Amino acid sequence: MKKMLRLLALCAATAFTATAHAQSVAFTFDDGPRLEETPLLSPQQRNQSLLDALAAHKVSAALFVTCGNGADQPAGYALAQAWGRAGHAIGNHTMTHPDLNSTDVTLAQYQQEITDCDRITSTLPGYQKWFRFTFLREGNTPEKRDGMRAFLAQTGYRNAYVSLDTSDWRLDEKLNEVLRANPKADLTPIRQAYLSHLRQRADAYRDLSRQLVGRDIPQVLLLHHNLINALWLKDAIQQFKDMGWTIITPAEVFADPIYQQPPEKQNGGQSLLWSIARSKNQRKFPGWERLVDDGDFEIDALKAQGL
Numbered sequence: 001m002k003k004m005l006r007l008l009a010l011c012a013a014t015a016f017t018a019t020a021h022a023q024s025v026a027f028t029f030d031d032g033p034r035l036e037e038t039p040l041l042s043p044q045q046r047n048q049s050l051l052d053a054l055a056a057h058k059v060s061a062a063l064f065v066t067c068g069n070g071a072d073q074p075a076g077y078a079l080a081q082a083w084g085r086a087g088h089a090i091g092n093h094t095m096t097h098p099d100l101n102s103t104d105v106t107l108a109q110y111q112q113e114i115t116d117c118d119r120i121t122s123t124l125p126g127y128q129k130w131f132r133f134t135f136l137r138e139g140n141t142p143e144k145r146d147g148m149r150a151f152l153a154q155t156g157y158r159n160a161y162v163s164l165d166t167s168d169w170r171l172d173e174k175l176n177e178v179l180r181a182n183p184k185a186d187l188t189p190i191r192q193a194y195l196s197h198l199r200q201r202a203d204a205y206r207d208l209s210r211q212l213v214g215r216d217i218p219q220v221l222l223l224h225h226n227l228i229n230a231l232w233l234k235d236a237i238q239q240f241k242d243m244g245w246t247i248i249t250p251a252e253v254f255a256d257p258i259y260q261q262p263p264e265k266q267n268g269g270q271s272l273l274w275s276i277a278r279s280k281n282q283r284k285f286p287g288w289e290r291l292v293d294d295g296d297f298e299i300d301a302l303k304a305q306g307l
Helices: 002-020 043-056 074-085 107-121 142-155 168-181 188-213 227-242 250-254 272-279 296-304
Strands: 024-032 062-065 089-092 127-131 219-224
Touching (some): 024 043, 024 227, 024 250, 043 227, 062 074, 062 107, 062 127, 074 089, 107 142, 168 188, 168 219, 168 227, 168 296, 188 219, 188 227, 188 272, 188 296, 219 250
Parallel strands (some): 024 062, 062 089, 089 127
């Protein structure tokens, strides 16, 4: 009987370990809500399509609000409210999306952007003191980097790192370009390129996490509040499920120790994993080119198809 109990306990522990290290991902969206006009869908329709896709898959996500894109106006504020009321987290992504790596942007100006946006996001349901750097860049000087780390600590904000960076924005630009030229264009190749791109990045960053930290870390996926996701987010989520990935909340992902310690070297505009690689002097590894090409591979393939 004791042997049987020990065997059951071992099986339970093994199952727990397997579950704990199974690949998981949280969905996060930057730059929303956008009030700009796009082909096919109005701002309200795009926003609702994103929320409907998340609801259909029972996904709890996070929206990092760039307040100047619309949340500083009644119509855009209502769109951001809808995210919080649907149970999604609301984070800060500055007022106007400046680049802290720019010599024209001072540390004080950048911090004011966060403070000004916070006055809006703090009134929204789902508000979290999570900040995501614009362009994923933490400053072009040690003074900016260290100044921002001190500022976030003083204000109680956490750095909402990205591990699974994508170039969905680049494919969204192509989508809008094609539709403006021909509103009735066949979008099948762009949809396929979008889903293929997400899968390639997911596989690559999973491999990189195993190389760097020896395990499958819970990944933070970066997407954007845009037309391409409004059209095909539901398909993207299903693809992750078909790949065997478990979708969890951003709060669950950020609880992992890897997101608690900033890397020694910050690589502007790339994922946390890329920064960790730099800290370990691993600047190049198999497949690194596809992680920094901003979607060039997919865009070139679409051009070859006449798009």
